Amino acid sequence: MSAQQHSAFGAAEYIPPDPIFEVTKRFNADQNPQKVNLGQGTYRDENAKPWVLPSVREAEKLIGNAGHEYLPIEGLQSFRDEATKLLFHDTSALKENRIASCQSISGTGSLLLAGLVLRKANSGIENIIITDPTWSNHDLLFKEIGFNVVKAPYYKDRSFDFESYIGALKKADKRSAVVLHACAHNPTGCDPTHHQWKQIAAVIKENGIFPIIDSAYLGFNSGNYDEDAWAIKYIIEDLGLEAAICMSFAKNMGLYGERVGLTAIVTKAEDAKRTVFSLLQNAQRQTVSNPPVYGARIAATVLGNSELLKQWHKDLVTMSSRIRSMRKKLYDELVRLGTPGDWSHIVNQTGMFGYTGISKPQIERLEEQYHIYMANTSRISLAGLNDHNVEYVAKSLDEVVRNVQ
Incomplete structure (x- = not known):
């Protein structure tokens, strides 16, 4: 040179x-x-x-050769419908059509979409609160898109440090969102009890903190999907809060390499859903254009077939x-x-x-x-x-x- x-x-x-x-x-x-x-x-x-899960093996047989055409920007409709129904089946948010969803590149992509939507919404949110310790991508991802990442102490003496964690939430800046682990906290394996979840959610509501719920292990944790989703339902249904739920089917369907996820944002009203959906589409188009199809077909087939x-x-x-x-x-x-x-x-x-x-x-x-x-x-x-x-x-x-x- x-x-x-x-x-x-x-x-x-x-x-x-x-x-x-x-x-x-x-x-x-x-x-x-x-x-x-x-x-x-x-x-x-x-x-x-x-x-390979038996349910997934059977789904692959049913799918056969379905082709390789582009999906819409927001992803496979049947997957979005079935995944949304799976999680929100008994909620007023689903009945009232207040959930905007977009297929994502597994959990990481789902979190990215949630963060980008908060940016595009002019939400005023500048800080993302994460647990200390947490999954490393939480810190990397939200810093990369311009948020201040604030660490809240979570683990002490080999157990959940509830007092320190809720104390950090009480002191949080009003312009904050918090990343919650729906279940099976990564990396500690220490989850709040239902009673502790209620106290955490009350502080979130009182302080106007926006919940981003990382939901990578629903069903995988206890073996019961609805039980693992308890905190999500409490936050959006019992307290009526808006939230971004970031779902992944890597762990609970074993679809690690297929990168199957969903960002589901619960809004206050149906008219807000339309706007949020447009933001999700815009964020998706700017980052990956549209998501991959094969894994979404597998998940949609498993969830949409009663026997599977x-x-x-x-x-x-x-x-x-x-x-x-x-x-x-x-x-x-x-x-x-x-x-x-x-x-x-x-x-x-x-x-x-x-x-x-x-x-x-x-x-x-x-x-x-x-x-x-x-x-x-x-x-x-x-x-x-x-x-x-x-x-x-x-x-x-x-x-x-x-x-x-």
Whole structure:
């Protein structure tokens, strides 16, 4: 390159790779047969293999070769209808036609659309409150589109720090939105009780905070979709609040690579829905133009077929039950070994993830010596455990807790 030519990237700074995906990369490169991946949040069966849900397999057979034409900007109509009915079936918001929806690129895309709509609506919202800790994309995404991200303390002494969290909400700027985890808090696995949810929602209403509800694990958490959606229903139905519900079908249908999501915004009145829908369409057009079709067809087929819907609810129970079983087995094995410390938080937490609370040197020892991989925050995906490796993981944990600070 001559002296007169300058690179457009000469002043660019290297951005380190995403740490969770790096954990998976190291795991995949490891040739040790005993290796265990407790890092990435994907469901695995009892043999540590990806599991295609029976309901999804049948849906794919029914779809056949449906073609590859563009979808409308807002996505597949049947998917939007079925996903909206699934969540809001018993609400006044659905009956009164107050829900604007748009298919999204899974959960990340759904959150992006929600944030962009708040920007385009001239809402006056400048701050996005997230839990500390939270899923890393919450921080990255909302900062990228110009919001101030405010962290509210959420986790202390291996449990939900309710007093600190609600205290932060009470002090929040009036020009704020808050990202709530509908269930299965990522990464802690610590959810509010119904009573705590009511108190949180009351503060949100009193302070005029707009709720953005990240709903990535509905049905996957407890095995009961409506139970996992309890906080959503309470906020929009009992309190009558506007809200953006950001749905993903990655976890609860196993459609990770198909990127199937929905942004559903509940408005105060039907006339506002039309405006919000136009904002969703505009945000979608500016970012991805229109969403992919195949995964949406699968989800729409599962939700719209009574037999497949029944099977899907059974699939949810299968996944959630196995994860709860692994929590109990890991805890029981640590107790049997007499591993120093109180490990009850393992069974008190819920959902796919949990915090072990071990130190970074202990995490490094687990990876280097025992080929057990997890996030450097000590978050583990319980889906990576099974009857073949849970004793090995417990014994390895026991060793590092005893011998590494």
